[in-house]
Amino acid sequence: MPTARLVTLLGTAVRQQRHLRQLTQCELAELAGVSQAAVTRIERGERAPSIPVLERLLAAMDVQLVVGVEPLDAHLDARIDDLAARPIAERVDELGLNGMLDRLGDFPQVITGSTAALLQGAPVPVEALEIALRWQDSKRFTRWLEAAYGQRWNARWGEFGGVWLEPEEPGEHRWSTRYGEVRATMCDDLPETIEVRHGGRGYRVVPLVELELTEPRAGELLRRYRDRQLASGG
Template structure:
């Protein structure tokens, strides 16, 4: 069965709450008296859990699910409005961007994706540092990951770990590190960039117009923000 937004959201919240308590899927399954495979499928959004199973899983972590209704995609409008009102410098600090960049010195890279959009003033959610790097630098990137406790995203398990670090290996180009999550776009040559400056620091970023062509999610959010902004002004 294809995953719905609600099923995906429930799986994400379940995984976040479990990881916040430093529980493995197997440990949570034992506490809730369900199978580890069921927990994994729910977290990946592959299974719509029954209400009793959902209650047992969250009760095992001393929390409960609260149900409410809202206008369709109201969460996006609220999130965009909240981000648009926050200073860019505050969002840079929250992401830990400068700390990460200060340590990504072993190979050339540029900022792309939602990270680049943030630095150009776009009110899009950013939950990982996104970089573009060359395939010929992949071994140096792997060495950096090994030193900095890198773990690659495991789509099968719905969490980090248990798969090879190397970008050449199949899988999403997404890693957790001691400095936070990094997502990479692998390319033969680095894309053209522009320079933006915040807080006395220069950043090389992929231009917003290029991101809107290559990043459908960011483009959709930007269109939504512009439409909402026009409606408020009119």
């Protein structure tokens, strides 16, 4: 299991148990003898808790950690099944997609990756707004990132910050901003799109067939979903 996913799962478990007991982060921190800042970072998946700290947090809520194993990526199949049962509008709202698009302004960009797949009805996990941008608009995008307090993903440190914002600089095209995370595919010309509509709003998206050919992660998720449909006779 990748470390980043494990940290996220542990943080989610702590947050869910705290909500079930109607505790604030401050109250849980006091019960467990840790700082509220530590609880916040753990729940957000920003910090891997030590085993003693994790045990104290859980014990303060009268639960304990149980370790098990499962087939690799079994969690992904369960996640896809869960998303398939949820309305697209609910998932769009959860992502904060409309607000982020409004904040981006009017420079040319189209929706791609898993975000485009979501808008076309595919129940694939979406972690960030994914867009395609032209290299010629990169300076405008950099100015937007500066105004949005953007930080670029630092693969060496495994966190955001500490590297240049500009897309021209080496590194993944992935930024955290005050409005949410944005991932970009930089290109000379924007890809062909289709329009889909939800809630009276139109979105320019890369078609599913093109996503499978050009977006490795989104393509993998789409093929996984299709294979599960075929296996179940859907």
